[in-house]
Amino acid sequence: MSLADLIKPHIRSLAPYQPGKPMEELEREMGIRSSIKLASNENPLGPSPLAVEAMRNAASEIHRYPDGASFALRAKLSKRLGVAGNQLVFGCGGDEILELIAKTLIGPGDEVVYGWPSFAMYPIVVQGFGANSVQVPLTDGFEHDLDAMLAAITDRTRVVMVCNPNNPTGMSFGASEFELFAAALPDDVVLVVDEAYFEFVRRPDFPDVLSLIAKRPGTLVLRTFSKIYGLAGMRIGYGICDAELASYLERARHPFNVNRMAEVAALAALDDAEHVARTLEVNAAGVEYLTVELGRLGVKTWPTDTNYILAHTGSGIFEELLETGVIVRPMTGFGLTEYVRISIGLPEENERLIKTLSIILESRGADS
Numbered sequence: 001m002s003l004a005d006l007i008k009p010h011i012r013s014l015a016p017y018q019p020g021k022p023m024e025e026l027e028r029e030m031g032i033r034s035s036i037k038l039a040s041n042e043n044p045l046g047p048s049p050l051a052v053e054a055m056r057n058a059a060s061e062i063h064r065y066p067d068g069a070s071f072a073l074r075a076k077l078s079k080r081l082g083v084a085g086n087q088l089v090f091g092c093g094g095d096e097i098l099e100l101i102a103k104t105l106i107g108p109g110d111e112v113v114y115g116w117p118s119f120a121m122y123p124i125v126v127q128g129f130g131a132n133s134v135q136v137p138l139t140d141g142f143e144h145d146l147d148a149m150l151a152a153i154t155d156r157t158r159v160v161m162v163c164n165p166n167n168p169t170g171m172s173f174g175a176s177e178f179e180l181f182a183a184a185l186p187d188d189v190v191l192v193v194d195e196a197y198f199e200f201v202r203r204p205d206f207p208d209v210l211s212l213i214a215k216r217p218g219t220l221v222l223r224t225f226s227k228i229y230g231l232a233g234m235r236i237g238y239g240i241c242d243a244e245l246a247s248y249l250e251r252a253r254h255p256f257n258v259n260r261m262a263e264v265a266a267l268a269a270l271d272d273a274e275h276v277a278r279t280l281e282v283n284a285a286g287v288e289y290l291t292v293e294l295g296r297l298g299v300k301t302w303p304t305d306t307n308y309i310l311a312h313t314g315s316g317i318f319e320e321l322l323e324t325g326v327i328v329r330p331m332t333g334f335g336l337t338e339y340v341r342i343s344i345g346l347p348e349e350n351e352r353l354i355k356t357l358s359i360i361l362e363s364r365g366a367d368s
């Protein structure tokens with residue numbers, strides 16, 4: 001018997017998440033310097049300065065276990081969101097909230113319905129617990145096909161996940177569409193709305209999913225401190241749901257899943273209105289700039305409510321950009337070989353991307 005025979009078949013056959021290489025490693029391999037990373041939807045301004053200061057002050061306390069109940073953070077966030085403290089569940093990133101949902105709700109034979117392409121962790125988490133993914137293709141315009149998602153629900157469906165705005169496409173759907181969708185969902189299916197990019201949304205009719213929780217207890221909203229607050233490296237996210245659902249997720253949670261520094265950082269970041277405002281400003285300007293400039297290069301983009309933009313650049317562009325030290329996210333894993341996802345950077349980073357891309361596209365034009 002080999003070691004592989006001992007492994008659960010659904011784990012053995014899992015295709016692991018493909019993280020981007022660390023910039024230092026890439027630079028060493030490619031013999032380049034001063035590369036820029038526009039690949040992971042991180043905050044180009046860096047972390048909230050208030051969070052950094054708070055972590056510095058807290059560093060001498062890390063011999064203590066974290067507050068497993070996240071008391072201070074729970075109190076602040078519940079007040080901010082207008083929900084009870086026991087409606088919040090904290091995790092080691094939003095990723096862990098997805099895993100807690102899966103651990104609590106799904107097993108072999110169960111189905112989880114979600115749109116595709118979407119967040120790359122969904123299939124991993126679903127398969128990780130032995131359940132089956134039912135991936136419902138986005139429309140030709142890369143929007144969620146909510147009717148098709150409803151039609152994909154069977155007796156075996158336990159969870160439906162919608163990523164709004166969607167990663168990697170950037171587009172969102174509005175309240176009227178969402179209300180029809182939610183009203184048509186069977187009660188015995190848990191609805192997870194992944195709002196990792198919520199704070200970047202600009203459309204005025206974005207769905208207020210929190211208000212649905214009281215009417216539909218099997219609903220969870222996922223949010224994160226990784227994006228707007230610039231704390232991706234600290235790993236802290238949270239779910240907002242009905243208190244009873246939260247109590248089950250709490251049973252599945254490790255007591256110290258959120259580390260002490262992450263709690264302190266998140267608490268401080270919530271008060272850093274200036275950092276949030278600057279982030280939104282830089283992002284909105286970057287979206288505008290990239291939309292216009294990519295359009296000028298003949299590269300089609302899609303409207304985005306996030307801190308990244310989907311671009312139809314043609315195939316091989318990811319590799320050519322990489323050679324010059326400009327790192328974007330290829331969409332090949334989704335079968336979208338001619339597309340890349342570009343995270344919005346600082347103005348000089350966005351300009352470097354456009355300049356490099358225009359040289360690449362021009363030389364291709366000259367070759368053909």
Ligand SMILES: Cc1ncc(COP(=O)(O)O)c(C=O)c1O
Pocket residue numbers: 041092093094095096119163166167194196223224225226232235236237
């Ligand atoms: C759509 C979506 N959901 C959830 C997450 C998880 O974020 P984190 O685990 O960093 O909180 C991400 C991160 O990129 C994301 O893009």
